[in-house]
Amino acid sequence: MAEVMKFGRPKGFFETFERRPGAIKKNMSYCPGCGHGVLHKLIAEAMADFGIQDKTTLxxxxxxxxxxxxxxxxxGLQVPHGRSAAAATGLTRANPESIVIGYQGDGDLAAIGFNAFIQAANRGENYCVFFVNNAIYGMTGGQMAPTSLLGQKTVTSPYGRNALTEGYPLKVCEMVSQLEAPVYVERVALTTPANIMKARKAVRKAIQINMEKKGFAFVEVLSGCPVNLKMKPADMDKHIDEEMTKYFPLGVYKDVSAEREPVKRATPMYDRETVAKALYREMPGGNVAHASCKSEIFNRELRIKIGGFGGQGVLSLGLILAAMGKYRNLNVSWLPSYGPEMRGGTANCAVIVNKGAIGSPIVDSNCDLMVVLNKPSLDKYLPELADNGVLMYDSSTIREAPAVKPGQKAIAISAGDIAEEFGNLKCANAVMLGAIGAMLSRYYLEKEDAVLFSETAAAAIAECFAGKDKIVKMNTEACAIGFDKMQVLLK
Ligand SMILES: Cc1ncc(C[n+]2csc(CCOP(=O)(O)OP(=O)(O)O)c2C)c(N)n1
Ligand code: SF4
Ligand SMILES: [Mg+2]
Structure with a gap:
């Protein structure tokens, strides 16, 4: 039976576009002659015809x-530039029954988002992608896209795209079709009624493949941007048909949909109980964790920052503190910052512990407890200490007592020297952990919480260095030494 093109507003669109700000609620924001509106219509029509709107995310x-x-x-999901494939992967993995449609331009897909896109295609993620190739960055005013044609003049290639300086236009269909995983790859155009009918068929086929869960389906759509190509809409279509299709031939590049079985992946479990079990493990050897931390300090968010050289155990000290919070059934976050710093520069991590929800894991102000193991970290982070915050520093590397404000406490412990004396400089962070415990017990913890500090510290060290029995033993001992030394210092 011949395909019939429906005119008018497809049911897959809202009746009125209430989300659109301003007075215009019936029209789209696209320029005359733009391909986006046509493709939108084909997708909306297919969604409504297939009856899948209530399980589709575009x-x-x-x-x-x-x-x-x-x-x-x-x-609808609005993602940052180029991040469609990452979001689609999350959506389809978390809810395999959902229909997921990625809609991307040539800048979005073939430039900033190309790696994410091609990896998702290569994994055969269960979603379909409509790729609008208008050979230009439309939204930002006509910069060269990866798909701009050779010789094409754009704002950023005013003399025309030159293969020697800008490379060749990326043939995305050709590339995707070379991968094993994708099921269906086609390039269509939105120029003549015949081409639009082919595009309509391709759109429906890609969505159908997604409904059947057969994997990755991809449709490239040659589309017009008359505004930025400075053409009349009719000339634009001619340009697509006569110029673009020479370099980007239309047609089916791959179709193995008939022989592919549905892709089935293990579904992650996100129910409360499973997540809680994974996050809030019980301490080995018995559960001493309980929700009611007695001490006053647990009634508010505790913001901790740890800084030092890469290799000083800055990140693991943070992890241990976060794990300790976990063992008390508190919400915790741990945000490491590393990179080149790990090879000798300044590394840091932020830990937040809270009975309630944690908004942001960043600690760059109002820090309650700052632990610094070297001078550059002290200089860099001290301004972030809260007015009544506590600074703990390693006096074996920071020789001069830091000048803190009245109301702030600066507490020194020669963690490096103590660790060296103990037999392993690498345990300086564990010495510091013990010192933190003694400091907290002296000033901030009720007896019951102070007793639990050592137990939770031991369990957290065991978790952090799981499977490395010697290291666990060494760090637990160093922590106890740090505790005792600080207790004496604070007497
Ligand atoms: C991270 C980031 N980098 C750059 C931009 C600027 N930017 C906005 S849209 C765009 C290009 C869009 O072009 P394309 O994907 O081809 O879509 P079109 O407008 O042509 O449909 C760019 C570079 C941005 N918003 N975010
Ligand atoms: S600038 Fe180009 S791509 Fe953007 S809406 Fe206008 S015609 Fe379409
Ligand atoms: Mg574009």
């Missing part, structure tokens, strides 16, 4: 179609 990119969620009557 991912809007950054580009002229950034507001696609104004129009489509289904779930």
């Amino acid at each position: 991912i809007s990119p950054v580009g002229c179609s950034v507001f696609a969620y104004y129009y489509f009557d289904c779930f």
Whole structure:
């Protein structure tokens, strides 16, 4: 039976575009002659015809179609530039029954998001992608795209794209079709009625493949941007048909949908109980964790920052403190910052412990407890200490007592020297951990919480260095030494 093109507003669109700000609620924001609106219509029509709107998520990119969620009557997700494939992967893995549609421009997919895209294609993620190749960055005013044609003049290639300086236009269909995993790859155009009918068929096929859960389906759509190519809409179509298709031939590049079985992946479990079990493990050897931490300090968010050289155990000290919070059934976050710092520069991590929810894991102000193991960290982070915060520093590397404000405490312990004397300089962080315990017990913890400090510290060290019995033993001992030394110092 011949395919019939339906005119008018497809049911897959909202009746009125209430999400669109301003007075215009019936029209889209696209320029006359733009391909986005036509492709939107084909997708909306397919969604409604297949009856899948209530389980479809359409991912809007950054580009002229950034507001696609104004129009489509289904779930919408707006992602940062180029991040469609990452979000689609999460969506389809978390909810394999959902229909996931990625909608991306050539800047979004073939430039900033290309790695994420090609990896998702290569993994055969269960979603379909509509790739609008208009050979230009439309939204930002006509910069060269990875798919701009050779000789094409754009704002950033005013003399025309030159293969020697800008490389060749990326043939995305050709590349994707070489991968094993993708099921269906086709390039279509939105120029003539015949081409639009082919595009319609391709859109429906890609969505159908997603409904059947057969894996990755990809449709490249040659589309017009008359505004930025400075053409009349009719000339634009001619340009696509006569110039673009020479370099980007239309057609099916791969179709193995008939022989592919549905892709089945293990579904992650996100129910409360499973997540809680994974996050809030009981301490080995018996559960002493309990929700009611008695001491006053647990009634508010505790913000901790640890800084030092890479290799001083800055990150593991943070991890241990976070694990200790976990063992008390508190919410915790641990945010490490590393990179080149790990090879001798300054490394740091932020730990937040709270009975309630944690908004942001960043600690760059109002720090309650700052632990610094070297001078550069002291200089860098001290301004972040809260007015009544506690600074603990390693006096074997920081010789001069830091000048803190009235109301702040600066407590020294020669963690490095003590660790060296103990037999392993690497245990300086564990010495510091013990010192933190003694400091907290002296000033901030009720007796019951102070007693639990050593137990939770031992369990957290065991968790942090799981499987390395010698290291666990050494760090637990160093922690106890740090505790005792600090107790004496604070008497
Ligand atoms: C991280 C980031 N980098 C750059 C931008 C600027 N930016 C916005 S849209 C865009 C290009 C969009 O072009 P394309 O994906 O081809 O979409 P079109 O507008 O042509 O449909 C760029 C570079 C941004 N918003 N975010
Ligand atoms: S600038 Fe180009 S891509 Fe953007 S809406 Fe206008 S015609 Fe479409
Ligand atoms: Mg574009």
